[in-house]
Amino acid sequence: MAIYPDAIKRTLAGSGLRSTPQRYAVMAFLMEQAGHPTAAEIFEAVNRVDPRSSRATIYNNLRDLVRAGLVREVAMEGRAARFDARGMRHHHFICDRCGNVEDVEWYKVPRPAAGSLGRRVLRECELIFRGLCAKCAPRRASH
Amino acid sequence: MAIYPDAIKRTLAGSGLRSTPQRYAVMAFLMEQAGHPTAAEIFEAVNRVDPRSSRATIYNNLRDLVRAGLVREVAMEGRAARFDARGMRHHHFICDRCGNVEDVEWYKVPRPAAGSLGRRVLRECELIFRGLCAKCAPRRASH
DNA sequence: TTTTATGTTGGATATAATCTAAAACGGTTT
DNA sequence: AAACCGTTTTAGATTATATCCAACATAAAA
Structure with a gap:
């Protein structure tokens, strides 16, 4: 429909x-x-x-x-995987407490030294931040 | 025992x-x-x-x-989570094909601009590389 | 149109992880 | 060394997540 x-x-x-x-x-x-x-x-x-x-x-x-x-x-530990189709490149932030995933503005991450890669073929470089989201952070948030 | x-x-x-x-x-x-x-x-x-x-x-x-x-x-997409207790900091490489996880020598990754973090509290910065491991890479490997 | 590889279906199945309540135990206190 | 108590372990049941299957439907090419 x-x-x-x-x-x-x-x-x-x-x-x-x-x-x-x-x-x-x-x-x-x-x-x-x-x-x-x-x-x-x-x-x-x-x-x-x-x-x-x-x-x-x-x-x-x-x-x-x-x-x-x-x-x-x-992929999330234990929980169900999450998906997005945002065209723009971005990194991810995962909240330790509520498990929510948020986008983090993209910025270039240096690749590892070629030597440390060996014969591996790099396709993607994904940066995942962990911590507490705005809602779960202490300081006057409903805890 | x-x-x-x-x-x-x-x-x-x-x-x-x-x-x-x-x-x-x-x-x-x-x-x-x-x-x-x-x-x-x-x-x-x-x-x-x-x-x-x-x-x-x-x-x-x-x-x-x-x-x-x-x-x-x-955490792995679909598959069971994997664990390590390596004392040294390191990044991870996940093979798209066989799903194996390998360590990548640690190097410092710049944190995102404070502004793009908002009130979020950063705890960890995890770099995950994806691609083909040495075994799965083409070139004279058993394909 | 006709054709056909590709996509869809719902239910069964597989896999991963958590829950439960009772029993056992580690480490401390006496 | 005996008692104590909060933590840990246990086996099995349960939940959660994802995939498989084989019959059927369909999008897009011919």
């Missing part, structure tokens, strides 16, 4: 992915979304509108979109 | 953790181990020797050791 703006369709096609209502819905939701939803949250949000996507389809599409580099996955 | 070298006992005590044979075994195994085992692998290795630890105990102790900062946990 969703509308099919060409932009997203073309993005998908550009990565060799068909545009199905389900896949489109996942991609569109992630792009218009400021946070870092879990697969379960995406499943619920996408299905609140319409063509009922199955759980398997959500997982399939997230896998494909991540493989295509259109979506980023953030 | 394991021996109780004081070094580890003191490390545990220093973090307010009792030294039990099970907890000691987990800590000792992680310290003498060069890789990044999963909880299941730790469970098996620890129990190959003796006092059979239950699965719950392994998880309990890993949680406590991570909280105490003695053990580091690396």
